[in-house]
Amino acid sequence: MFLIKINVYVVGEIILLSKNKKQVEDERDAIAKALYERMSGWLVRKVNDSLKSVKYSIGILDICGFENLEINSFEQLCINLVNEHLQ
Numbered sequence: 786m787f788l789i790k791i792n793v794y795v796v797g798e799i800i801l802l803s804k805n806k807k808q809v810e811d812e813r814d815a816i817a818k819a820l821y822e823r824m825s826g827w828l829v830r831k832v833n834d835s836l837k838s839v840k841y842s843i844g845i846l847d848i849c850g851f852e853n854l855e856i857n858s859f860e861q862l863c864i865n866l867v868n869e870h871l872q
Contacts, residue, residue: 788812 788809804812813837 789804791802791804793802
């Protein structure tokens with residue numbers, strides 16, 4: 786319910802409002818990105834912990850986020866720059 790409704794406090798009263806489609810989609814995407822980031826971080830830590838005794842490690846570069854090529858931002862520029870340096 787927290788994705789589609791919001792509590793607004795007005796003069797000591799709580800009003801339950803519906804969010805619009807864009808707000809719901811943006812929040813859904815933000816939650817998915819955060820979950821993906823944490824899961825991939827957990828996976829890297831687990832693999833690195835298992836390799837500690839042999840003095841090796843693993844790194845995974847997966848820039849979190851979903852590409853929206855309709856709008857290029859500073860963030861996309863940074864992503865592209867990092868990718869170019871890694872190749």
